[in-house]
Amino acid sequence: MEIIKETEIFESLLLAREARQQYKLDLLQKQYHLVSLQLNIPGLPKTNDILTAFIKEVEADFERYIVSLNANNRWSNKQVLTDAAGDAVIYLFDKQQLSAMELKAITETFEQSFVLGRIVDLDVLDADGQPVSSGKAKVCFICEHAAEDCRKTKRHAIVDVRRSMEEAIDNYLRELRMKEVVTKVASIALQGLLYEVSLSPKPGLVCRQSSGAHTDMDFTTFLNSSAVISPYFIEVCQLAIDFKGKDVSVILPRIKQIGLKMEDAMFNATNGINTHKGAIFLLALSCFAIVRVVNRYGYFKINAFSSVIQQLTRGLVQRELCSAREDDVLTHGQQSFMKYGLQAAGARGEAEQGMPTVLHHSLPCLNNSIDKKLKECTDTEVHDLLIPVLLKLISLNNDTNVIYRHNAVMLEELKAKAKQALNDWDNNRRETYTDLVDWCNDMKISPGGSADLLAVTVTLHLCQTEFRK
Amino acid sequence: MELKTKAQAGSFESSDVLILVEPVEKGAGRIIELKSIVMQQFGDDLLGQIHANLDDFKIDDVRLIINDKGALPPTVSARLETALKRAAQLQSGTLK
Numbered sequence: 194m195e196i197i198k199e200t201e202i203f204e205s206l207l208l209a210r211e212a213r214q215q216y217k218l219d220l221l222q223k224q225y226h227l228v229s230l231q232l233n234i235p236g237l238p239k240t241n242d243i244l245t246a247f248i249k250e251v252e253a254d255f256e257r258y259i260v261s262l263n264a265n266n267r268w269s270n271k272q273v274l275t276d277a278a279g280d281a282v283i284y285l286f287d288k289q290q291l292s293a294m295e296l297k298a299i300t301e302t303f304e305q306s307f308v309l310g311r312i313v314d315l316d317v318l319d320a321d322g323q324p325v326s327s328g329k330a331k332v333c334f335i336c337e338h339a340a341e342d343c344r345k346t347k348r349h350a351i352v353d354v355r356r357s358m359e360e361a362i363d364n365y366l367r368e369l370r371m372k373e374v375v376t377k378v379a380s381i382a383l384q385g386l387l388y389e390v391s392l393s394p395k396p397g398l399v400c401r402q403s404s405g406a407h408t409d410m411d412f413t414t415f416l417n418s419s420a421v422i423s424p425y426f427i428e429v430c431q432l433a434i435d436f437k438g439k440d441v442s443v444i445l446p447r448i449k450q451i452g453l454k455m456e457d458a459m460f461n462a463t464n465g466i467n468t469h470k471g472a473i474f475l476l477a478l479s480c481f482a483i484v485r486v487v488n489r490y491g492y493f494k495i496n497a498f499s500s501v502i503q504q505l506t507r508g509l510v511q512r513e514l515c516s517a518r519e520d521d522v523l524t525h526g527q528q529s530f531m532k533y534g535l536q537a538a539g540a541r542g543e544a545e546q547g548m549p550t551v552l553h554h555s556l557p558c559l560n561n562s563i564d565k566k567l568k569e570c571t572d573t574e575v576h577d578l579l580i581p582v583l584l585k586l587i588s589l590n591n592d593t594n595v596i597y598r599h600n601a602v603m604l605e606e607l608k609a610k611a612k613q614a615l616n617d618w619d620n621n622r623r624e625t626y627t628d629l630v631d632w633c634n635d636m637k638i639s640p641g642g643s644a645d646l647l648a649v650t651v652t653l654h655l656c657q658t659e660f661r662k
Numbered sequence: 663m664e665l666k667t668k669a670q671a672g673s674f675e676s677s678d679v680l681i682l683v684e685p686v687e688k689g690a691g692r693i694i695e696l697k698s699i700v701m702q703q704f705g706d707d708l709l710g711q712i713h714a715n716l717d718d719f720k721i722d723d724v725r726l727i728i729n730d731k732g733a734l735p736p737t738v739s740a741r742l743e744t745a746l747k748r749a750a751q752l753q754s755g756t757l758k
Contacts, residue, residue: 207678207740214673214680233676278675314676324674330699341700341732344677345707 202237202277209277216274217283218322225269225285226293227318228300230255232279233331234312235344236355239279247362248280250369251313258303266291266299293319301327309365311340312358334358371434371488377659378483379426382476383419385652386469389644390415392579396587396611397633398644399468406639410466418468421458425451429477433484441485441504448505452477471540471594471645478502478544479649483656493660495556495653499547506544513541525597533601539593539642548649550589555650558585566658567651580626581618583647587611592642599638607638663719669748672733672741679733681741683749684725691723692716698730711735715742 217227232239232248252273259266268284275281286296300315307313311334317325330339335349335357343349390412393400404411428451436444455473460466482501487493514530517523529537543550559582563570570578588611595604610629617625633639665685672680686693694712698705708730716724726742733741747753 203736203740207672207737207744210673210675210678211671214675231676316676326699342703344732344734345700345704 199237205277206237206239213274213276213278213281217318220270220272220283220285221318221320221322223320224288226288226291226296226320228268228284228286228296229314229316229318230282230284231314231316232312233314233340234279234355234358235351239277240275243359243362243366245275245280246366247309248282250366251307251309252282254307255303255315258306259299262299288320293317293325297325297327301329309361312362334361374484374487374660375427375430375434378430378480378487378656379423381655381659382426382480382652383423384655385476385648385650386415386419386422386472388575388579388651389472389648390419392576392583392647394627394630395583395644396630397637397639398641403634405634406637410463410468414463414466415468417462418459421462422455422469422473425455425458426476426480429480430484433481434488436485441481441501442507444481445505448477448481469645471642472648474540475544475548475645475649476652478505479652481505483653483660487656487660492662493656495552495657498653499552502544503547506541509541509545510535510538514538526593529593529596533596536591536601537593537596539591540645543590543646548646550586551646551650551653554589555582555586555646556653558582559650559654560657563654567655579647579651581615582650583643584611584615584618584626586643586646586650587640588615590640590643590646592640594639594641603636603638607633607640663721663746663750663752665721665724665746665749666751667749669745671745671748674729674731677732677734677737679728679730679738679741681729681745682727683745684727685749686723686725688723690725692721693725694728695726696728696730698728699732700730708738711738712742715739719743719746721746 217229221227230248230252232244232251234244259268267290269287270285272283273281274283291299297317300317304310304313304315311332319325330341332338333340333343333348335354336343338348343354390399391401393402395405397406399405399407399410399412399415401412429448432444432447432451438444452473455477456470459469459473479498479502482498482505483493485501486497490497514527517527517531519531521527523531526537526539526541529539535542538545559578562581563578567575567578588608590608591604592607595607610632614625614629617623665683668682668684670680670682672678674680692713694709696705696709696712698708700708708728712726712728716722724746730738744753
């Protein structure tokens with residue numbers, strides 16, 4: 194039974210190759226040189242999901258390569274074929290534009306420069322239907338002999354060659370996906386920062402037209418700070434890829450080292466003003482946790498994210514807040530904690546609990562009110578979506594920025610006002626929000642901690658959309 | 663097998679072979695033009711296989727133009743058989 198099946202597949206493969214050749218010749222019309230991109234995989238089947246995914250990547254890479262040599266190197270026509278002979282991408286180049294020899298030279302340098310070039314077959318057929326050959330022999334995938342020599346002498350079993358090629362392709366695709374995840378998550382984190390600062394007007398916070406309650410920084414300060422912080426997101430994301438261990442708590446110092454570099458860069462860019470310290474802390478942890486989760490599960494799972502954050506920061510409040518002594522040099526967060534205790538655990542407390550304010554309040558608030566992709570929303574739509582999310586955060590968050598500069602009574606008043614403003618906003622009475630903005634600006638109240646959580650909320654929302662199951 | 667017309671089988675895809683069959687006068691013998699990317703090491707093997715296949719089909723007079731892109735023996739045999747059967751009009755196929 195198995196043998197009959199093999200024969201049938203072999204026959205269909207031979208027929209498919211003949212048909213493909215005829216198809217190619219028919220395309221030429223004496224007018225075009227043809228380049229075909231195929232994979233050189235021994236054994237059967239000639240196509241499957243992984244091979245198709247791989248050839249798609251090679252295709253994109255090859256096209257960038259051609260255009261990078263000369264922007265005028267454009268193919269007149271492109272076709273993607275899949276049959277028993279495998280996947281193929283066929284390009285037709287007008288013969289007036291590039292000679293067949295030039296095309297052959299291009300395909301050869303590409304094959305040589307491409308990591309898995311030995312698996313890739315780029316053939317050139319000139320406008321008269323003649324294959325253009327360089328006469329150079331391809332090297333075997335396994336050893337350094339000529340590939341044809343190994344095939345003919347059966348130096349390696351076909352299954353071995355195939356397995357090693359499939360492994361290489363698998364690794365190649367996995368690394369590519371990881372790189373993609375890293376750059377995507379890093380840019381999404383920056384997006385979170387930019388959406389937060391651009392939301393205008395905000396109560397007491399720096400926004401586009403106003404510095405809110407602040408006198409030492411404005412919108413531009415935040416742009417400068419965001420710009421210098423952003424490259425480090427890539428570093429944290431990469432750390433999550435490289436870290437293979439099970440217990441993430443051991444990696445916290447490494448994340449903090451990157452965080453400290455970010456703080457240095459921030460202070461350097463802002464002339465010593467703290468624009469983003471809290472955001473750096475929360476987003477650096479978030480970047481690590483997002484990439485770890487996406488890498489592990491293949492999609493962004495919010496509960497897994499929360500638990501990674503918890504594991505990363507377990508004992509942080511105890512170590513950094515409870516154990517701080519009054520004669521130490523203390524951060525604002527530590528000083529507030531000393532005065533008010535757990536209520537003022539701030540960003541550390543939020544992280545150690547797995548970001549409950551975001552997970553259970555602000556993120557659902559955003560997710561429930563949005564009916565299309567955030568990136569498709571206009572400026573006004575983003576504004577209308579994010580104001581309630583910010584109000585939700587202010588109404589719940591024990592913002593240490595407020596506690597430190599004012600006191601717990603003021604914090605409670607702010608939370609109550611935000612709750613009222615949110616309620617009114619939902620009932621189309623927006624003037625309460627405007628009053629809150631004015632009140633905060635006048636009273637110099639700046640809920641910076643809530644602003645940080647807004648940036649995190651936007652980041653997590655975008656990741657949920659980007660890395661769907 | 664009696665060859666009646668020109669025919670071909672195969673392709674110049676990698677690991678394949680393109681075989682052109684042309685009937686010739688009785689007594690002309692086997693005229694074989696062989697080009698292969700592995701001519702140096704495996705040309706003789708390939709030729710031996712072609713002759714053996716022609717023996718099987720009892721064909722003594724024929725012109726074969728063979729362009730080999732590294733086909734393995736089963737592929738060569740299959741392509742030759744198809745080309746011959748097409749030339750004998752026992753099997754349909756394309757020839758342009």
